[in-house]
Amino acid sequence: MNNQTAQALPIGAVERDTHIGRDTLRVWERRYGFPRPLRTGHGVRLYPPEQVQRLILIRRLMDLGFRPGSVVPLAEEELQRLAAQHAAAPVTGQPAAVQAKLLQAVVEHDTAALHERLEQELARNGLRQLVLHTIAPLVRLVGEQWAAGRVEVFEEHFLTRQLTYFLDAAMARQGRPPGEAPVMLATLPKEPHGLGLLMVEALLTEQHLPSINLGTAVPVNQLVRAVEQYRPQALALSFSAFYPRRALRGDLEELVDSLAEPVEVWVGGAGVASMRKAIQGVRVIKDLEQI
Amino acid sequence: MNNQTAQALPIGAVERDTHIGRDTLRVWERRYGFPRPLRTGHGVRLYPPEQVQRLILIRRLMDLGFRPGSVVPLAEEELQRLAAQHAAAPVTGQPAAVQAKLLQAVVEHDTAALHERLEQELARNGLRQLVLHTIAPLVRLVGEQWAAGRVEVFEEHFLTRQLTYFLDAAMARQGRPPGEAPVMLATLPKEPHGLGLLMVEALLTEQHLPSINLGTAVPVNQLVRAVEQYRPQALALSFSAFYPRRALRGDLEELVDSLAEPVEVWVGGAGVASMRKAIQGVRVIKDLEQI
DNA sequence: AATGTTATTTGTCTAGGACAATATGCTTTA
DNA sequence: TAAAGCATATTGTCCTAGACAAATAACATT
DSSP, rough: OOOOOGGOOHHHHHHHHHHHHHHHHHHHHHHHHOOOOEOOOTOOEOOOOOHHHHHHHHHHHHHTTOOOOHHHSSOOOHHHHHHHHHHOOOOOOOOOOHHHHHHHHHHHTTHHHHHHHHHHHHHHHHHIIIIIIIHHHHHHHHHHHTTSSSSSEEEEEEEHHHHHHHHHHHHHHHOOOOOOOSSSEOOOOOOOOOOHHHHHHHHHHTTOOOEEEEEEEOHHHHHHHHHHOOOEEEEEEEOOOSSSSHHHHHHHHHHHHOSOEEEEEESSSSHHHHSSSSSSSSSEEOGGGGG | OOOOOGBBBBBHHHHHHHOOOOHHHHHOOOOOOOOEEEEEEEEEEBBBBBHHHHHHHHHHHHTTOOHHHHTTTSHHHHOOOOOHHHHOOOOSSOHHEEEEEEEEHHHHTOOHHHHHHHHHHHHHHHHHHIIIIIIIIHHHHHHHHTTTSSSHHHHHHHHHHHHHHHHHHHHHHHOOOOOSSSSEEEEOOOOOOOOOHHHHHHHHHTTOOEEEEEESSOOOOHHHHHHHHHOEEEEEEETTTTTTTTHHHHHHHHHHHHHHHOOOEEEEHHHHHTSSSSOOEEEOOOOOOOO
């Protein structure tokens, strides 16, 4: 069923699969000599699958902190070596036995085992401890394993859905806190990862505090309107490690500038941990425990 | 707190807020004379908020079926008139009393009322009927109200989260069906709307059929890998009315071409309802009831 | 009314250059 | 030795104006 020629992708498809912008792909070609796509008769770029695969690998190394100039020009083998090196690097601390087991359930696609273990932890330690000491480390672990090439993107998708389901069920059993929500949760358009928000929602729920979770990829102007309507005391935004660093400061400044209402802006997640200078009117939450 | 000059946005930000591509924004400027952004000293476009607002309105009209050539050149008042006309258009059928009440709860941000009513319907008619006759029509209704300018994007975000929470809780009470999942659910990268998947998941769960929901925006190559690993009998994809029509056929063909494994591909949702020609190897699900 | 053909509309892609913002490397100061 | 200040290098995003393929609309024919 595999059609050979159809496998080479135009630049738009590559942008989507690699999360590297079109302009960037073209400028890399000019500057570093890679990628070097095929061309149609009319000059349109067609990227063969190997090059797309290598771009994904490059992207992974960049998320680990490498800069384009130091990885894009490298030969295939050198890239593989770099990646392997990082795959061998010790994972932060040693994952507690529980997380290792959970990770195993994820890569083996064993939904039942995953839920059973989570249920055990919940029964033993309660929702707060479950989020802080089991789920948050698990999510971090899976992220690291992905960077090391041991876990695939679709497995993260799978985990995200399972955790959402589990936390929703757990919150429902706790009961939904009544009253006006003092905290609004969301991510900006470039951020598709919503587990951070969900964990915060669970922590708040556990303390009988209502919250409004608008989910991922909410346009700035919509956040402004939502704040006008719901009038929360705080707007909490989550940023994963993959949020484009270039854009972070500008995006936050744009948001704060647009907010006419008096509202605290909280930001958290791996994406803001490395922020150099503080931004006027934005409070950085370093740790989930602070909630 | 509002900074006047900071309000004008560069083209990248406008692309995100309007979901109109950069190239498209520039080509409209050339062809239709709108938008006509300000420029920095170095020629960089800066779109004032009114123009962004008008672009969003244009986008809404296009989602209603208008073509760019017939709306982009129009003056502000004419656009407003067109929109108002469609706002006045009768909503499909008359929304049953239940949906009207639910809609009211959404726009009034009354979480408690929303959940209470859903709970009532669930208790009375069961999960299947709730999904088919209450939630699906509600989602459609909110979409129409949005197109008419009566509901805002952030309210759809709010509803999405609430329905996810509710359905997850309902499914958890039913109990998670054990065993290997015969159906895998996902949306392609350009499709951020995941409620369709969730409704299908709920319908399957109600019939004690397990499923694997990978959620939204799964890259094509990851879908291929996921199918290789989980080996489901069917891969079901959901497309909202906002999925770019130009890309639909090509994206599906790319997917089918890449799938080496024998797996049925099902597609559903408003985005495929208007598909002209069938695509080899793809089955169109016209109705949720078919599940 | 269905089908086939032609014309128009529309989004995405091209090249090569430019610039502002960030990160790095080097020097000076406490 | 560490912090701070400054110069240099790196990097993503934006620019222009033109081109083309795919989808849609309009028209002609069966």
